[in-house]
Amino acid sequence: MKILVTGAAGFIASRVVERLLKEGHEVIGVDDFDIYYSRGQKEKNLMPVLLHPKFKLIEDNLATMALVTVLKGTEAVIHLAAQPGVRGSWGSSFHRYVTNNIQVTQRLLEESKANKLKRFVYASSSSVYGDVGEVLNEEMKCQPKSPYGVTKLAAEHLCQLYNLEYKMPTVSLRFFSVYGPGQRPDMAFHRFCQNIIHEAPMTIYGDGKQIRDFTYVDDVVEIIAASLLAEVVGQVINVGGGSPATLLEAAALLEEISGKTSPKTFLERQKGDVFSTRADTAKLERLFGSKPKMSLKEGLAREWEWMKKFVQSEDEEKAIKSNVQIIGGADEADLAEAKAEAKSHRKAKLKAKAGKNSKPAPDNSSSDSEAPES
Numbered sequence: 001m002k003i004l005v006t007g008a009a010g011f012i013a014s015r016v017v018e019r020l021l022k023e024g025h026e027v028i029g030v031d032d033f034d035i036y037y038s039r040g041q042k043e044k045n046l047m048p049v050l051l052h053p054k055f056k057l058i059e060d061n062l063a064t065m066a067l068v069t070v071l072k073g074t075e076a077v078i079h080l081a082a083q084p085g086v087r088g089s090w091g092s093s094f095h096r097y098v099t100n101n102i103q104v105t106q107r108l109l110e111e112s113k114a115n116k117l118k119r120f121v122y123a124s125s126s127s128v129y130g131d132v133g134e135v136l137n138e139e140m141k142c143q144p145k146s147p148y149g150v151t152k153l154a155a156e157h158l159c160q161l162y163n164l165e166y167k168m169p170t171v172s173l174r175f176f177s178v179y180g181p182g183q184r185p186d187m188a189f190h191r192f193c194q195n196i197i198h199e200a201p202m203t204i205y206g207d208g209k210q211i212r213d214f215t216y217v218d219d220v221v222e223i224i225a226a227s228l229l230a231e232v233v234g235q236v237i238n239v240g241g242g243s244p245a246t247l248l249e250a251a252a253l254l255e256e257i258s259g260k261t262s263p264k265t266f267l268e269r270q271k272g273d274v275f276s277t278r279a280d281t282a283k284l285e286r287l288f289g290s291k292p293k294m295s296l297k298e299g300l301a302r303e304w305e306w307m308k309k310f311v312q313s314e315d316e317e318k319a320i321k322s323n324v325q326i327i328g329g330a331d332e333a334d335l336a337e338a339k340a341e342a343k344s345h346r347k348a349k350l351k352a353k354a355g356k357n358s359k360p361a362p363d364n365s366s367s368d369s370e371a372p373e374s
């Protein structure tokens with residue numbers, strides 16, 4: 001199948017691209033590398049697929065680009081591009097949510113009408129519900145508590161409309177707090193891992209007793225891939241993790257995994273934050289015959305492993321940049337030299353640190369857990 005994946009360099013989408021290519025699909029990825037978070041992280045997300053012969057990346061803005069050519073011959077659209085961030089959706093940034101979440105979705109639906117798509121998969125969110133119940137099921141009346149949730153719900157409604165009136169084969173998947181390797185830097189676990197590594201306090205909004213149905217990214221990817229063929233057209237479906245936990249419970253798990261504790265700074269509850277998201281997954285199980293399986297502990301351990309490497313590579317890049325500035329007018333050889341220098345400097349620091357803590361010399365895997373100072 002020829003599939004368009006929007007927001008292709010993002011946390012979830014980049015893994016979807018990888019998965020689809022493994023299945024033999026041809027994938028067109030569109031991403032505008034929005035400044036919401038670093039281009040570097042997004043480029044790293046795409047590393048495994050960039051040179052794949054069946055992958056084409058288009059760097060452009062979905063709100064303005066010519067979609068006709070991109071959509072030509074496309075059989076499915078997986079629409080994961082969005083303006084994310086629940087708490088940042090108030091105030092003057094709201095227009096970004098309207099454009100990127102509502103208008104872009106409408107534009108894609110409109111432009112896809114002529115294409116006889118087999119599927120249009122829309123990434124919705126648990127934030128469409130608001131605080132409407134203990135366990136959230138798709139029949140409940142949605143009352144979003146954040147402007148972000150309002151825009152995600154509006155786009156979901158648009159998908160339903162295009163399904164009803166134009167027979168567009170839409171399906172809306174409501175994702176519940178997705179986490180795992182590659183997680184966005186504004187999200188709780190990414191920040192907590194960074195806090196542990198840099199020996200900084202964790203910031204907890206509210207009392208930390210808010211519950212999230214944390215969902216592991218590859219479980220979400222499985223469902224997205226399956227939604228291309230499953231009998232799900234016209235449906236709205238919860239994609240929740242089945243491992244609800246309070247924020248403090250999750251933070252404690254992360255501390256256990258990392259073997260380090262972090263002080264907590266409690267700040268006031270953020271406007272737009274819901275108290276609890278727990279997914280009723282009956283519909284998911286009925287339509288897909290499966291549901292997310294990853295335990296929170298194992299999923300967090302994988303995010304922690306990824307994060308250590310990510311921080312290390314960021315530190316190396318920073319060191320390279322500062323070395324290159326000193327060298328001035330660096331060419332390829334200079335860069336290689338600077339990189340090697342940064343690496344050996346880091347190793348020396350790790351050794352010194354290990355010695356100071358009078359621990360046995362770290363092997364390759366455990367050396368990762370000794371984060372370089374930033």
Ligand code: UGA
Binds near residue numbers: 085125175176212274
């Ligand atoms: C996440 C994503 O950011 C949304 O894009 C997605 O649509 C949403 O999940 C969803 O599932 O509907 P959120 O649940 O707010 O939103 O996820 P996090 O950003 O990881 O925050 C989880 C909780 O931790 C929130 O209560 C937040 O206030 C809190 N938090 C976050 C902290 O206490 N400290 C932090 O440093 C970061």
